[in-house]
Amino acid sequence: MKYKGIIFDLDGVICHTDQYHYQAWKKLADRLGIYFDETINHRLRGVSRMASLEIILEKYDRECTQEEKEAFATEKNSCYQQLLGQMTPDDLGEGVKETLEWLKSQGLKLAIGSSSKNAGIILERTGLYGFFDAVSDGNNITKSKPDGEVFEKAARFIGLAPESCLVVEDAQAGLQAAANAGMDSAGIGEAAGSDLAVYRLERFSDLIEVVKGR
Ligand code: B16
Numbered sequence: 001m002k003y004k005g006i007i008f009d010l011d012g013v014i015c016h017t018d019q020y021h022y023q024a025w026k027k028l029a030d031r032l033g034i035y036f037d038e039t040i041n042h043r044l045r046g047v048s049r050m051a052s053l054e055i056i057l058e059k060y061d062r063e064c065t066q067e068e069k070e071a072f073a074t075e076k077n078s079c080y081q082q083l084l085g086q087m088t089p090d091d092l093g094e095g096v097k098e099t100l101e102w103l104k105s106q107g108l109k110l111a112i113g114s115s116s117k118n119a120g121i122i123l124e125r126t127g128l129y130g131f132f133d134a135v136s137d138g139n140n141i142t143k144s145k146p147d148g149e150v151f152e153k154a155a156r157f158i159g160l161a162p163e164s165c166l167v168v169e170d171a172q173a174g175l176q177a178a179a180n181a182g183m184d185s186a187g188i189g190e191a192a193g194s195d196l197a198v199y200r201l202e203r204f205s206d207l208i209e210v211v212k213g214r
């Protein structure tokens, strides 16, 4: 097989927490009277919490202090975590569990590479806690996607060189991060249409054909 390990983005690839991010940011934006819609939300995919807040504040008619920004981010995160509390294993994307199990049965090392600081909660809620060989997330990085750090660390955690790893991503920032880390990537969802994606997945289970080299 061409790859020895696969590093998965979490939000938008393994499960669809993107809708919860949207609801939580929308609640904050509405409270502050800031215009926010799905198009602006789109720019938040894969980027860190504070970078997401900066994008939302572009439409705010006043300057905020660092303390205010931190309070806003905390407010959004509390709302987001409440929404995450409703998640169950049924929130995994279609074919995700079966495909992950098949990949594992082939001896591939599997890791998470997510910008989220809530990755642990999400994995727990969806029944995947402990399934992956390693989790590299928003808690162990200093630079968020599109920097390659989150994937470089994931590869290090599973003991593999970048060229032996394939990244699966739904966001442009994530595909860029994979390229910056020297890794091939497979795009799913909107990222499937990006020139940066080496492989284009119509569905998650298409990964099986990719690793078989077909
Ligand atoms: P949190 P991913 C990313 O996760 C999300 O796509 C992005 O929208 C979010 O702002 C970021 O995590 C930080 O999340 O506020 O939970 O730390 O796609 O890299 O798995």
Ligand code: MG
Residues within 6 Å of the ligand: 009, 010, 011, 012, 013, 045, 046, 169, 170, 171, 174
């Ligand atoms: Mg994502």
